[in-house]
Each structure stands twice: as C-alpha cells, then as structure tokens.
Amino acid sequence: MNKNILIIRSKLDKLDNIFLNLIKKRTKLVDQVIKNKKFKKDIVDRKRINIILRNISKKSKRKKIDPRITRKIWKCMIKAYIDYEYRVFKKK
Numbered sequence: 001m002n003k004n005i006l007i008i009r010s011k012l013d014k015l016d017n018i019f020l021n022l023i024k025k026r027t028k029l030v031d032q033v034i035k036n037k038k039f040k041k042d043i044v045d046r047k048r049i050n051i052i053l054r055n056i057s058k059k060s061k062r063k064k065i066d067p068r069i070t071r072k073i074w075k076c077m078i079k080a081y082i083d084y085e086y087r088v089f090k091k092k
Contacts, residue, residue, distance in 0.1 A: 030081055034089060043085045049078055 060067040
C-alpha cells in the first residue's frame with residue numbers, strides 16, 4: 001500500500017476521533033433541548049431546519065467547502081437527531 005495513503009488515513013482516523021467527541025457534546029446539548037420540549041410534536045421544527053441548512057450552505061461557500069457535501073452531512077445529522085429525540089422523548 002502507498003505510504004502516503006497510510007499517513008493520510010491515520011490523519012483521517014484522528015479527525016474521526018475529534019468528530020466523535022463533538023457528537024458526544026452535541027448529543028448532550030440535544031438532551032437538554034429534549035428536556036425543555038413539552039410535546040413530541042415539538043421535535044421537528046421545519047423553520048429551524050431550513051435556517052440551519054441555509055446557514056451551513058453560506059458558511060461552506062465562505063470557507064470554500066463544497067456546500068453539497070456539508071448540506072448532505074447536516075441533513076443526515078438532523079435526521080439522526082430527530083430519530084434520537086423521538087426515541088428518548090418521554091412526555092406525551
């Protein structure tokens with residue numbers, strides 16, 4: 001295997017560990033949000049989702065990141081957290 005690829009993959013693995021720590025922190029914040037929601041119907045906020053995706057697109061362009069990549073990542077993350085909220089939401 002190409003030595004450069006191995007070095008790059010090692011760097012990617014380190015970034016993945018950083019992502020995991022960020023996901024843990026984000027999940028704790030989502031847990032706090034869940035505690036402040038009164039009804040299951042409050043879980044999905046389409047207006048907020050659209051604002052988030054629009055902001056991510058703008059920030060991506062400013063940072064010279066392909067906005068299609070970040071939009072897909074954020075859409076998947078939002079969907080995953082919506083699923084998570086539905087699973088852990090205890091109120092009616």
